[in-house]
Amino acid sequence: AQKITQTQPGMFVQEKEAVTLDCTYDTSDQSYGLFWYKQPSSGEMIFLIYQGSYDEQNATEGRYSLNFQKARKSANLVISASQLGDSAMYFCAMRPTQNTGGFKTIFGAGTRLFVKA
Amino acid sequence: TAGITQAPTSQILAAGRSMTLRCTQDMRHNAMYWYRQDLGLGLRLIHYSNTAGTTGKGEVPDGYSVSRANTDDFPLTLASAVPSQTSVYFCASSDGTSGSGANVLTFGAGSRLTVL
Secondary structure, three states: OOEEEOOOOEEEEEOOOOEEEOOEEEOOOOOEEEEEEEEOOOOOOEEEEEEEOOOOOOOEEOOEEEEEEOOOOEEEEEEOOOOHHHOEEEEEEEEEOOOOOOOOOEEOOOEEEEEEO | OOOEEEEOOEEEEOOOOOEEEEEEEOOOOOEEEEEEEEOOOEEEEEEEEOOOOOOEEOOOOOOEEEOOOOOOEOOEEEOOOOHHHOEEEEEEEEOOOOOOOOOOOEEOOOEEEEEO
């Protein structure tokens, strides 16, 4: 069975500093995709970054990067130069890329990030 | 604006009553999903549909049913609501049912349901 684990319920970071949000996963699939989504206090879900399991380089999108360590089954999100607007809930998610049960995307419990001025 | 429309935005429901949460997308996405979001548990998949005419069970399907009569609509029905179904419900869709590409989820704004 697939599982996503986010062990940090809450994190604090000083504005302009970098922060790493942890994500580990468990899957028997050989091919899968890993995602991070952001949920501000307004409630909408915003896609941030994607990493394919066969991608050799870590994904980057502006201030977001995904530290992918396949052997450790970890997909940590790194936010550089934190901004006050980064305060939000962050979810790690995974989706198989082979049809081993419906291409279902599953999510972790989330990490709430607080950026301090 | 293209996207997903969910209705109602919020609802208070007496236990034992039935309720249908509506979800409509205008992006012609093949796959659609229903999640519930609860504090400390993240988003949990209730049901999904890879394409019109097919549905599947997610992580927490008990007490819920879905149908996918066409590409655009994916309603979620609670036949006899219980207080544990109090939650925020998100409908989502993605373009592909194949393994290629990121297949990023597009979410609706959510429906907040309180069962008393």
